[in-house]
Amino acid sequence: MKTISIRGLDEETAAKLKDEAKRKNLSVNALVLDLVRRGIGLKPASERRRVYHDLDHLAGSWxxxxxxxFLESIQCFEEVDKELWRETDTSRY
Structure with a gap:
């Protein structure tokens, strides 16, 4: 990842960027990255990542x-099979 500094940014533009980032619930850096990507014809990162909320209604419902x-039923997955994890001689690989 490269880093770019923006010099000569006036107060009004900086304030607008900060306000827009807050409105979109993004960091200023994430907003600027999205604006740059859009400006050069690429999809913004926020459009490339999907956030799913289809199971949100289940959170805290148990x-x-x-x-x-549930915890009792998955207890068997907490046990470590020591035979599977025993040290092996890897020098022959």
């Missing part, structure tokens, strides 16, 4: 009993 039942 009762304590359901959460305990």
């Amino acid at each position: 009762s304590q009993e359901e959460a305990a039942q």
